Structures are given as C-alpha cells and as structure tokens.
Amino acid sequence: MIELKKVTKKFDTGKAILTAVDEVDLSIADGEVFGIIGYSGAGKSTLIRLLNGLEKPTSGTVEINGQMITAIKGGELRKARQKVSMIFQHFNLLWSRTVKENIEFPLEIAGVAKSQRGKRVQELIELVGLTGRENAYPSELSGGQKQRVGIARALANDPEVLLCDEATSALDPETTDAILDLLVDINKRLGLTIVLITHEMHVIRKICHRVAVMEGGRVVELGDVLNVFQSPQAEITKRFVAQVTDNGDSQETIKNLRELYPTGELVKLVFLGEQTEKPLLTKLIRSHSIDVNIVQGNISHTQRGAYGTLILQLKGSPAEIEEALAFLRAEDIQAEVMQND
Amino acid sequence: MIESLFPNVDWESMWEATLETLYMTTISTLFTFIIGLALGILLFLTAPKQLWANKVVNWLTGAFVNIFRSIPFIILIILLIPLTLLLMGTIRGPNAALPALIIGSAPFYARMVLIALKEIDKGVIEAARSMGATTGTIIWKVLLPESKPALISGITVTAIALVGYTAMAGIIGAGGLGTLAFLDGFQRSREDVTLMATILILIIVFIIQYIGDLVTIKADKR
Known part of the structure; x- marks a missing residue:
C-alpha cells in the first residue's frame, strides 16, 4: 500500500545542512493503523509530509497504491492528494466558514457538483457525530469538536489513506480517547489506512497495529505494537514504553x-x-x-x-x-x- | 440661522464640491482596493517559502511599493503630471486627480494587505494544499476570506487617507472641498467657507469609518 524506499530529506538552514529524515524504509499495509512515535525534532513531521508530497524528498521514493508520489507534480499530485488526506494538531479549519462549509471545501476543490455536496456533507456530519452543529463557526466549537470537523473534512473525498499529524496532542485526555475511538471506528468501517505521528505512547497503544520509533531522522525500532511494548529494544523505545507502563524494570x-x-x-x-x-x-x-x-x-x-x-x-x-x-x-x-x- | 453663521457660503457650489470629493474618493478607493490587493497578494506569494517564492519579483514589487509609498503626495501629484496628461488628457478637475490618488495609495494599501495575509495561520494554507487545492483556489477561498476583516479595516483607513489626499489635490485645482476651501475660503479670506468645507469633510470621514467598522465586525467570525 505505502512503500518508502531509502527516503532522505535534507534542509538547508543557511548555516548548515539538516538531515530531517535519514534513509527511511517503511512498508505499510492496506487497512493498517501505523504509528510513528518520536520526540520533537525526530523528523516525524517531515516524514508524514513526504507521504502527500507537501515535502519533496532529497532522495528516495514514496509510493502509495502503485502511484509514485515522488515522481508526480502539478495537477496529478493535486489529484493524488484527494486520496491521501490529512488532519492536524491545530485542526487548521477556516474560521470564516461554518462546520458545513468547512467540510464542503475539499468537495469544492474536487469539483463535486453543488447539488451533491449537501448530501455528502450531511453523511459526514453524522459519521463524526456533529449533528446539530452544521451552522456553527469553528470559534463556537470545543477542541474535540473542531477535530471532528477536521476528520469529516479529511474523509470528504473518500480517501484511501488518512495522515494524522499529532491529531490529539492539543486535546485533553478524555477528548483524546474519544477522537482515537472515532479513528478506530473509521479504520474498521471504511477500511482506511491510517498513518499517525505522535509523541504520546498512549496513542500508539490505544489504536495502532504497528509502530515505528524515530530518533534523529532514523527509524530505530519497528514492529508489532504488542511486541514493542512487551520487549522494547532501543533505549528510546524503553523510555516511551515507560510513559504508559511502569513495568518495574528500573x-x-x-x-x-x-x-x-x-x-x-x-x-x-x-x-x-x-x-x-x-x-x-x-x-x-x-x-x-x-x-x-x-x-x-x-x-x-x-x-x-x-x-x-x-x-x-x-x-x-x-x-x-x-x-x-x-x-x-x-x-x-x-x-x-x-x-x- | 445657518445663513447668518455662514454668510459667504454658496450652497450650490458647496454641494457640487462635496460631490466631487465623494467622486474622487470612491473611484480612487475602488482602484486602490483592486491594485493594492493584487500587489499585496503578489508580495505575499513571492516571499521566501511561499507558493510562488521568487526573489526577483518579490524584490521588484517591494521596491515599487516602497518608493511610491514614500514620496510625499503633494510631490507625487507634480511628478505625475505628464502621466496624468497622457491618461486623462487634462491636468485639471476631479478626473485629473485620480492617477496620483491611486498610485499614491495603492502601495500603501498593498502593505496593509501583506500584513493581513501574514496574519493567516500557515496551517490553514497547508491544509488547503493537502486537499489538492490550486494556488487560485487558495487565493480566492483561503487567503481572501480568512483575511477579510483586516482587508476591510485596511481599506477603511486607506479611504479616509484618500479623503485627505483629495483635499490636497485641490491645491492643483482638482476640484472638490479642498479646492473650495483653498481658493474660495483661504485666498479670499472667507473663514466660514473653509469651516463649512472642513465640517463636510469630517462628516464624510465619520461615515466611512462607521461603515468600515460595521462591515469589519460583521465579517469577523473568529
């Protein structure tokens, strides 16, 4: 489904060359919930943006569903992005639009006829549990509700992949759990592949099937969530696991x-x-x-x-x-x- | 009562001058809005790391804006006389003032547009890109709506500055309340004419400010 081969991304900061992502190989299966965990600066934000072409790798290739994301541009890339949608830590809703109009935005971009947009928006509002809030502006919503709008907006064009950029990091623990439950539900119901980045092991434990641990731009550990939790190998992974379980090892x-x-x-x-x-x-x-x-x-x-x-x-x-x-x-x-x- | 307070005011010419001022302000505000918006968007999009990042275009636009924003308006009018003659066929009357008014204030508004666009959360633009939006869609459906309150309050300030500029253009015979106050009021020592012209200009300014504030508040859903 998603194949990353020797992906490297370097930034020229003016003073020095910064390697944000360093020769990463990843293979993510269809319908999988795949988590990438790391501290800030580990390169995970850059990595997730390589998947929808918001960043271009310095070298290496990214392939999604047989399409080389790294080889296309212009209209073809914009079309591909409609199938690889994204939700954000700070929701990134348009404050000038209501809930309904925000969810309608990607449909406008995709050129869906006005007569069909309304019905689709209503379906999405029901799916994410925002019925009754259609005409509210983002400023009138709580953080959890805003992220629900973000999710509905991301699902509008029936994507194959959903990228979550620290989607719950700005939310309180209770709301985080509600949003994570929604993501699991979507993954099961729509068979959507979910790739998420986070710095919270709780998120990985709750919804991911597999996890990659990133440090200094590299994937230092990769495996089934259960195995990683039970016997973490890398030092950084042990620290992450200790976030959620004090397993008496220290x-x-x-x-x-x-x-x-x-x-x-x-x-x-x-x-x-x-x-x-x-x-x-x-x-x-x-x-x-x-x-x-x-x-x-x-x-x-x-x-x-x-x-x-x-x-x-x-x-x-x-x-x-x-x-x-x-x-x-x-x-x-x-x-x-x-x-x- | 009013007749005795303003004995020298010729109400017909006062009304005519008011209409000329309104005409010059409206037309120049309209063009300033369009040209300033275009320049501001160009400045924003060609800046480093933006969608059309281009050093040369950004530098040239920036230089143009800065130069015309810095020239004192009264000097700009004189400098632009040849251009005005070419465009309007005359250097007298309200129409003759328009090129200088627009060229003097569009760069001013362009700066305000740039500031307004910079205030937009970068994440929102990134979100639009992640949905596959074209740059045109981003301009029309993200940049402009998301900066609407700042764009409106900016054009309000500019329109009020333009009322002042039209009065200054009166010195070279552009017509309007400025000309009336200068020629009829000042040069013929009729203080009541100057005072009446001032009162009318103030009323125009207050009305513009009131409408601008009202629309800004209505547009702001934050």
Missing part, C-alpha cells in the same frame, strides 16, 4: 520494592494476549505450598491484544520457590526473579 523501582518487601523473593511475570485471561494465580496457590502476595500489577490493552506485568512476593523455602517458578514457566509465562544489584 533499578529505582526494584530498590524501592525490595525495601518495602524485604522477605521472600520478588518475581516479575509478563503475560501476553490470552494469558491475561487465565486463572494462573489460583492454580499456583492451589498446587504449591507458598505464600503469594501481589505487589504491583497492570494490564494494558492494545489493538493487537492485551499484555500485562505482575510483580509477586513469594514466601517459602528456596526449593518451593524454585518449583513455583518452574510451574509458571511451564505455563509459558515469562517469570524472572528481580535481582537487586
């Missing part, structure tokens, strides 16, 4: 827990997917003569399934604890004794 946490629970062994369990639904602890306690105390735990839900970590304090003889660990591993649970070093 030395600080281990030290604190050890002080609070000085006896027995502290054991960290990692569950994945269906394992989160099994009654494991019950089994463990019934079959082994040890005391189990839950110290800390959490479960996160992603589009690819759930994953969770659980920290237990096990009290018993060393042999009994060893047996308990063997039992857990036999159940395919990652179990490790937390060492204090």
